Amino acid sequence: MPVAELAGRQVHVNEEGFLTEFDEWDKELAKVLxxxxxxxxxxxxxxxxxxxxxxxxxxxETATTRRLQTxxxxxxxxxxxxxxxxxxxxxxxxxxxxxxHGCV
Amino acid sequence: xxxxxxxxxxxxxxxxxxxxxxMAANKLRxxxxxxxxxxxxVDQDNRHIxxxxxxxxxxxxxxxxxxxxxxxHLFHKNIDVxxxxxxxxxxxTNRVVLLxxxxxxxxxxxxxxxxxxxxxxxxxxxxxxWHKSIFDFFTLEGSLALREKLATWEGGKxxxxxTEMPIKCPVAPLEFSFLADAFFEEKGMRDxxxxxxxxxxxxAFTKPVASEYLGDMLENRHxxxxxxxxxxxxxxERKVLISMDEREVPFDLLVTIPLNMGADYIARSGLxxxxxxxxxxxxxxxxxxxxxxxxxxxxxxxxxSKAGSVAHFSIDLFADNFVDHVNGRQMTELFDGxxxxxIESGHGKGLLIDFNYDTEPLPGTYPLAGIxxxxxxxxxxxxHWGKLGFRWAYWHMLLPGRPMPVSSLMSMAGKHxxxxxx
Numbered sequence: 001m002p003v004a005e006l007a008g009r010q011v012h013v014n015e016e017g018f019l020t021e022f023d024e025w026d027k028e029l030a031k032v033l034x035x036x037x038x039x040x041x042x043x044x045x046x047x048x049x050x051x052x053x054x055x056x057x058x059x060x061e062t063a064t065t066r067r068l069q070t071x072x073x074x075x076x077x078x079x080x081x082x083x084x085x086x087x088x089x090x091x092x093x094x095x096x097x098x099x100x101h102g103c104v
Numbered sequence: 105x106x107x108x109x110x111x112x113x114x115x116x117x118x119x120x121x122x123x124x125x126x127m128a129a130n131k132l133r134x135x136x137x138x139x140x141x142x143x144x145x146v147d148q149d150n151r152h153i154x155x156x157x158x159x160x161x162x163x164x165x166x167x168x169x170x171x172x173x174x175x176x177h178l179f180h181k182n183i184d185v186x187x188x189x190x191x192x193x194x195x196x197t198n199r200v201v202l203l204x205x206x207x208x209x210x211x212x213x214x215x216x217x218x219x220x221x222x223x224x225x226x227x228x229x230x231x232x233x234w235h236k237s238i239f240d241f242f243t244l245e246g247s248l249a250l251r252e253k254l255a256t257w258e259g260g261k262x263x264x265x266x267t268e269m270p271i272k273c274p275v276a277p278l279e280f281s282f283l284a285d286a287f288f289e290e291k292g293m294r295d296x297x298x299x300x301x302x303x304x305x306x307x308a309f310t311k312p313v314a315s316e317y318l319g320d321m322l323e324n325r326h327x328x329x330x331x332x333x334x335x336x337x338x339x340x341e342r343k344v345l346i347s348m349d350e351r352e353v354p355f356d357l358l359v360t361i362p363l364n365m366g367a368d369y370i371a372r373s374g375l376x377x378x379x380x381x382x383x384x385x386x387x388x389x390x391x392x393x394x395x396x397x398x399x400x401x402x403x404x405x406x407x408x409s410k411a412g413s414v415a416h417f418s419i420d421l422f423a424d425n426f427v428d429h430v431n432g433r434q435m436t437e438l439f440d441g442x443x444x445x446x447i448e449s450g451h452g453k454g455l456l457i458d459f460n461y462d463t464e465p466l467p468g469t470y471p472l473a474g475i476x477x478x479x480x481x482x483x484x485x486x487x488h489w490g491k492l493g494f495r496w497a498y499w500h501m502l503l504p505g506r507p508m509p510v511s512s513l514m515s516m517a518g519k520h521x522x523x524x525x526x
Contacts, residue, residue, distance in 0.1 A: 065334070066268065070378040077336065080348040085332055086306070101407045 007032045018093055022056070025096030033094045041094075045082055048074055052095045062092050062100040113142040114430075117200055117210040119190060120367075121147035121175050123155070123503070124401025124415040125216035130505035131423040133180045144184040144208060146200065150175045154495055156412065158241055159276050160448070162250040163287050170495075172244070178503050190217070193373040195394045212396045212430060215370070215382050219272050219402040219410055221246075223362040226267055228338030230362075237343065238358045241280065242272055250359065254287070259296030260356030265345060266303045267335055267363045269310070270379075272402060272410045275457070277301070277361050278308060278318055279448045284359075285325040286450025302330040302345060302353055311464035314457055316524055317481050321449065364410070366403055381405040386461070387438035388425055389418060398426070408441040408461065416502055417442040420512040423505075442514040444470075446491035454487035456480055460514040466521055471510045473518035480519065 004013045007029045012020045017036075019025055030049060034041050041049075051072045055063045065088050068074045079087040088100050116132065118125050129145050136143070157171040176185045188202040193213065200208040221240050223230035229238060239253065240246035264281045271277075281301050288294040301308070301322060308318040308329065322329055334348045338358075345353040366380030375382050375397075382399035383392045386406040391397040399405075400422060401415040408414045421437035428435050441461030448454045456478045457465035469476040477486050501508055 064378075067378045076334065077348050080334065084349060089306075 016099075018098060019096035020098075022096065025053075030094050030096065033096070037090055037093065039083065039090065039094070044078075045094075048072075048079065048082065048091055049095045052091055052097060056095075056097050062095075062097045064088060064100045114140055114211045115209060116141055116143045116212050116214070117208050118143065118145045118214045118216055119193070119200065120216035120218060120401075120403065121145045121179070121185065122152065122216065122218050122401065123412045124218070124403070124419060125214070126152070126175075126178050126503045127416065127419045127505055128214055128216060128400055128422065129183050130180050130503065131419060132426060133183055134505065135423055135427055138182045142184070143182070144186055145179065146186045146188065146190060146202070146208070147175055148187070148189045150187055152178055153244055154498055155242065155272070156491070156498075157495065158244065158247040159273075159279055160283070161247045162241055162254055162280075163283055164251065164255075168244060168248065173499065178499075180504070190367070190369040191372070192369050193375060195373065195375060195397055198396070210396075212426075213394075213398070215375070215397065215399040215403050216401050217367040217370070217403050219270075219364045219366055219381070221272075221362040222365045223360075225363040225365070226335055226338065228340045229360065231338075231340050233338075233340040233343070233358075237356065238338065238340065238360060240360060240362055242276070242361070253357065257357060259288075259293055260298075261354060262297055262299045262357045262359070263345065263353060263355035264299065264301050265333075265335070265353075265358060265360040266305075267361060268304055270410050271361050271364045273445070274310065274409050274411070275445050275447045277303075277359075278322075280359060281322065281327050282325065282447075282449045285327060290451075299325075299327045300330055300353060300355075301327055302333045304332065304334050306331050309465075311459065312524060313467075313522060314459075314465040314481060317467075318447075321483075370403070377405055386441065388429075388435045389422060389439065390429070390435070398422070406439075406441065409443040409445065411443055411445060412498075412502075413444040414442070416508070417444075417512045420507075440513050442512065444510070446487060446494065448488065448491060449483050452488050453483040453485055454491050455483055456487050456490065458514060458519070463514060463516070463519075466519040468519035470518060471515075 003010050011024045014020050052063055065076050065079050069076050083090040092099050118129050152173050152175040154171045157166045160166055188204050191201045191203045193200050198210050221242050235249040239250040241250055264277050266277050288297045307315040308322055309315040330353055335345055336348045337346050343355055366376055370376035370380045377383055382404050384399045384404045389398050389400050402410040418439045421439050425435035425437050444458045446454050446456055458470050458480055459465040467481040470478045470480050478490055
């Protein structure tokens, strides 16, 4: 796996630039990742990202936009307004998680 | 069999007698001693549909009676078939309760109730325009209604649409688009029809190599693609699809794949995820919660295509695993997510794709390296004949549980990794 320098440190990423090590993530890094894709983090953004991280710890996989709605209570429509066009991909990128399944 | 005899037997109950449930019942009947095991299959009706045919029926390829058989005749001897709707499963007490009040107890349970299109889950989909200008094709009723519509339709904006992944047979909407292009061309009216492919994915397919190849095929056929489109609702008066980010796609004729969900009793029983699929180990199909419950075919949450081929390959391995598991031995046949799908591309040609959890569809030959006879990710006539010939194999080899001359696990022999151009 390639290594990238982000927020002044070395982290492991895949060919699309997604972090591959759960524990290499922190909020400072997430801010840099968000800036990379043109998103300025607000409290609302953080709520989703933190929920995704917690859910991943429990489930072992990244929640889909649908699961974020049914299990997390975040309406899909709001996910689209916070992370325009590709919420599933953008949220997992910022949260340092793999892209959600459903794409099979 | 009388109750006194069956009471001494171990009880296996299979919920759902579709592709996966029928194959599993017939395979397990061969390997489970009938003096030790009683097998019961529960299904809500007596109509087994050859689902791949539903894609072709709108274009006049099949008549309904070619696609439907009576379910109870597809099982081997010594398998009880119970017709009735399932109310719930109580997995703590090993009981299945039917809506008619009947209760079935089990030692082991196999959930094989598949996935179903749910047009009721998208506002505006199954309203006044349902089966008038808005159609599905993965139900017999939808496929037949669409056939009638296409026979007399004079042209306009055709939109082929996927609501949300995962869906039953992920290549089917692409095939529908290719077949529609060929159908209208052969009718001499292609210039009167615009075709738009609307998908929640980033491109034509889920995996990069196939997506590029299939994307080129759409472009060559002048089929426009609207990617990253997550539907919020349909305005059936204005005839437009509206996305979560407020894009609109107008249509005159909409062919949609509604949201696919597992059966509602799974939710009522607390056995499913947010789409009513049963969480299982992706290599053994054993429930992650209950040690005597499996979910096979489309009913499970494994990250593989929801397709008959996946059910077939996984159940080849499953029968041996089941025998090991019920005898307290470790399961050793680990499923790799192998899928194998014919893709009809119109004008008597087709493609074939072969892939698994880790390896995306690649070009090459199948099943024999360098020989075929089928070509992977390439349009040929033989691939099309393979698809048509498969219907016979389905009824006479697959469902009875006879061995097919292909490997259950995916093989890299005959495949090669191309360089992406985009």
